[in-house]
Amino acid sequence: MGWISPRALNRLGMLNMNRRNVDYIARYNERASYPLVDNKLKTKLVVAEYGVKTPRLLQVVRHQHEISHFREMAEDLAGFAIKPAKGSGGKGITVITGRDGDEYIKGSGVRVNAGYLERHLTNILAGLYSLAGTPDVAIVESLVQSEPGLARYSHQGVPDIRIVVFRGYPVMAMLRVATTASDGKANLHQGAIGVGLDLGSGRSLNAVQFNRPALLHPDTGLALESIQISDWDLMLEMAARCYEATGLGYMGVDLVVDANEGPLLLELNARPGLAIQMANGQGLLPRLKTIEKLKRPHFTPQERAEFAMATFAARA
Template identity: 55%
Template structure:
């Protein structure tokens, strides 16, 4: 039985009444208005994002190296030989496209989270495709980043399948307004991409606890592969994560952005990437619309507020608590 039901047909007026933001409104009223185009390269290029993050003191995954030219591809094996696992990703990719994760290797076979084994020829071919722009925005020539793997935090055991869960936070004018955790599944091939079948879990801004979960836009109670009950999910070190996300406003200069954070058991919360055009599925995962929260921030005189003050404001005014299905299920379990 599902934990959340929706009418079969929902009119645009009903969506508007619920504060649901559509793509046109997002693009015109928020992205175009609050995100200067000159700043897009800072977030569209993961290498530049990593640079500005390090300058701002924000923790990011360790960079093993980069490959920007075809003649460098043959050095890939030497580049990763001392790393038991690594990740290859396009600097200008989007939506998780072009990312290849290797969890172990013996220099002959390179094993993906699914257990599929690749050869160095396979990986070199993949890097060549990245350089050719196969996964980049607009199909432009790209650079391949090779990064160290995230040390999976034990608190998320059973919540993700063959992949590291990440937390998307929508930050508006420096205020974290909505959050969700994306959990990889067998259907998503170990990637935290909702369109490919990852589970999206809406998170209470006040506490970092699960309030609702969906897969393919339909409600779910348990992880489809591990069976773990999603109502038990609680993101550790939540305040630190929110503060890091909120600080990306000053770091990037973007007024409306998505921050993708992960929790490393050794280094704590760290920034994976920024997105100047964050998707809208976070509303489905949370079961509520963004517009009321965005309008509240627009009406607020926030000049001079510190990162901590903005986070405190968001936690006070946008907390949902136990009023949604997963939160209610958690409350019953505690009782």
């Protein structure tokens, strides 16, 4: 797994933030489509119409009086996730992974009671975690049980796969695995590891933590160079389907591999970050330009996924 410096990445077509914002986000993303991706509940509902599976919806809390139904709903559940519909960057997400009597066990191992979770729901409704501080809606979803082969690479958190999709074509992907530094969250800015993935096969290419090369996971000690994502062609097709669902020309698609359900969509992002380039050791610009130059774009999500696998596969 070779390390490529930021200077060398510029020569390889590194996309910077200004160019991303002007040439791709502003040009290819209609403002009318933003509410579909900035609201997790709307995302779940719209992608379902296009055959994209998401974690099962257990409860929607829109008003304060509905919080009283939470304890009854969660009575027999061993695990679940509470999320603000309009949260960003993982803020406000609480994951419960187990029960011990009247106590709920968070992913970090911390024990909390029902009152704690009800106060958290109140804070979500008040807009504490929403993008603009506006009143929000809380959603309660089934707990994602990460596929064991992939879960072992992540510390206390569910690993996810970010795929950048441009005009319906997957153009770059990375696996994000949690660490102690990232507090169990798959957030690269907080210290999660980004593992670049070969679009042709779903195999790991290169890994970084805090934009520096990483060969081993700092907590598990596992090598990061031989990871293989299962159901890779299906995941790329799911990502491509999100183009029809939202109409967004440039977006990030975040997926997980559930042990029982297979690939599931977690959320969409209309302003995906650029660290994926460091994780892959490749710039985005050449791939984006390849898609822009297509004389006859492919009509179906499957065709676009297959084109991406063939065109952007890592070369020996």
